[in-house]
Amino acid sequence: MSLVDRVRALLGSDAVDLAATPDGVPRVAPASPDAVALLLGTAREEGWRLRVEGAGTWLPADAPADLALTTRRLDKIPAIEPQDLSATAEAGIGCDVLRQQLADRGTWLALDPPGLAGRTLGSVVATASSGPLRQGFGPVRDHLLGVTFVTGDGRVVQSGGKVVKNVAGYDLTKLEAGGFGAFGVIVLVHLRLRALPRADQTLVLEGTREDLTQVAEDIAAAGLQPAALELMSPALARRERWALAVRFAGSAALVAADEAGLRAATGGRFTALRADEAHGCWMRAAESFATRPVTFRVGGLPDSSDELLDLLQHQVGDEWVSASPGVGAIRWGGETTVDRLRRLRRTLAGLEVPLTVERAAWPLRAAVGHFGAYREGAGPLIAGLRRTFDPGEAFVVAVEGTE
């Protein structure tokens, strides 16, 4: 029996799409977590290698594999609890659909990951892709109450739960968030929500990068706590010069006070955007990263943002750059080579700054890896964790690269 026939026998003929992928790898779309477990259990027995896909809008679907497992049929939202500000959603739900359903219930997931609006929740969690809102609401992991995932040998594992505080057992959710799928297929996510902000105001200032970096420091020194404080390159902001976008979200009183504080701290130089302009500004910036051949993120310190931006400009250019100077995080998009990325990563490692490749074609991913070399001592731990959750090496993930 062929591999495809075997999968059809397991999951039903409608779960397999033979012609869907550009490279002809059969795509399987299990309709339940149990079906994912069945498939992966069989993959372990048969030695099949799989790549995991969501909506196919972020990571190129090009990893060499026997099967492509897509989560797109895992698209249910079993629970939204406005009173508890929590929700449970399957991993294949599109972020746009999820966002709308949450808003209909007066709730908000304060994450604005890069990519197209329909990017799946599972993809965002697996890659730990936060956006400008990380300034006010933290990285992806801070929004997760728990996950259910399926290991490479088909076991279903739960971590965390549905409540907002939970220290029962080891926090395996942290391993799944940002594990790039190397430790299991995320099938279900329990989310921490916020109430939909009553007021949400974005203000923008154009200028030189140096000038705007100083303004960002002034904002931090004034004790303002914006939801987002993002420095965007001209191409990304679709403006003549660099732009510093500030977003305040919360109660009307809080946002009004923050706006007044911003005026006081910066001399009233910012321009307030209308709601539709603000939506367009943030959405375009997020989507731009889905259209560049390569996207990576670096995590430095707030006071190193300027130095890191200089370094990027020097080594790989700075046409498509978005930086959160308040937290030291920078996202870069553009074209580059394996050698340049390796050199940049080595330089950054000397500064104690990790570089994580978020998006690239398989040859580059395979060569440099999402993470590259680990710091001393961590490699054996990570290798051990991979063996634990994927003993048969079923998942095709370019974790370390080949250097």
Added chain:
Amino acid sequence: MTPPSPSQSDSLVDALAGIVGARHVRTALPERMTYARDGLPTHRRVPGVVVLPGQRDEVIAVVRLLATLGVPLVPRGAGTGLSGGALADGDAVLIVLTRLNRILKIDPRNRLAVVEPGVVNVRLSAAAAPHGLHYTPDPSSQTACTIGGNVAENSGGPHCLKYGVTANHVLALEVVLADGRVVELGSPGGEPWGPDLVGLFVGSEGNFGIATRITVRLLPVPRAIRTQLADFDSLRTAGEAVSAVIASGIVPAALEMMDQSCIRAVEDSVYAAGYPRDAAAVLLVELDGGSDAAVEADAATVAEILRSHGARAVRTAADAAERERLWLGRKKAFGAMGRLSRDLVVQDAVVPRSALPDVLETIGEIGARYGLTVSNVFHAGDGNLHPNISFDGRVPGLKARVDAASGEIMTACIAAGGTITGEHGVGLDKLRYMPLIFDGDSLAAMRAVRRVWDPEERVNPGKVVPIHACREWYGSRNAERGTRNGFAPSGSAFRVSRSAFAP
């Protein structure tokens, strides 16, 4: 158990003394008994040897020595934990980290600090205060508990409602693994270096190794604060008011509840805060932010929500002194409850916030059925309950009743969609409840992860994961031969007989 070998014990003690100095190795029974409990009175274990290293390198040398000899070890901070998590058996060495108490760096520009594990929580905030910064996780024991212990337990505290628990504030760690290897996890900016091993380590209850350097995030001290006290005629009404505040979209810095039993214990103590003694419950609500006007406006909205949901009165602290008094009553409530009886079990569970009214009633019914005094003082905004059972452990049969009532309370919280611990950890105390919330595969996965960090399961053995409930996991079969978490006593070079006083 194999009889102790005095020569091996002596050689181990000598070797430990050679590393940390003889005065920092405790072997006499009365000294070891000092470490036989943590903050939970229902568990008691006397460690074989207690060692107090004073430097990071001494920790590494001690761990390497114990690895060479195959001796189990248990890391311990100030011993304020509430799950029996830092107790060591007679065949283990307890490594007390309170002498590693240096604040190595405060970086105001990047709002971070690097500390040793034995730094007392509140001391870090005091050191950061001149820079207008503080360390926000604030367990009730913050005047005694250590940052290292907070990392091990992923500790919370009242202000975690707005600012998050310990895991949200730890950026990087230096960890000594079970075999003595040292690994650097995370980065000072908080971006993981590969998979998020910092996030995985925080809350691992000492099973993954010993954190010897901890980089934490500091936050600005809020410029504006309003602290409100609202009192209610019934627990249910107070619980409903909590849900209403949360659903309003305003996120208080803290939202705490105390019931009448707790209120009266506080008011009868030196920590009397002026809580109304006739109230069935009080809510302590704190709002903070960078702007006085905004915080004032939000406080007015919250006060209105509280009144419209049944508050008899809402009082705002007039000044810093009154605010501190209101908080002192809350933070010392556990101490005040010492007045009620000789022993106190501080329980810890979490329920969805909307379930609070029902669950509080159920807890009251369970207490009444078992004839026990149950007081509630807890983080209502997080749904993090602390039902406290006062009892006298000397009364025959009473401890068994307390255990049974605790079990029923946990079952009720799980049935409401909650979990068995929100901030105290599993330790020894909650092991029996783990199979109620995790299936065999999930427990086995946890155990397999632990064995990646500590293949012999020698660090803080017997905690967190109930081995009997784990399904078999790839690669872990060979661990089943031991008697406790796979640790095989016949391989140990060290024996100290259990104390006659130990259980």
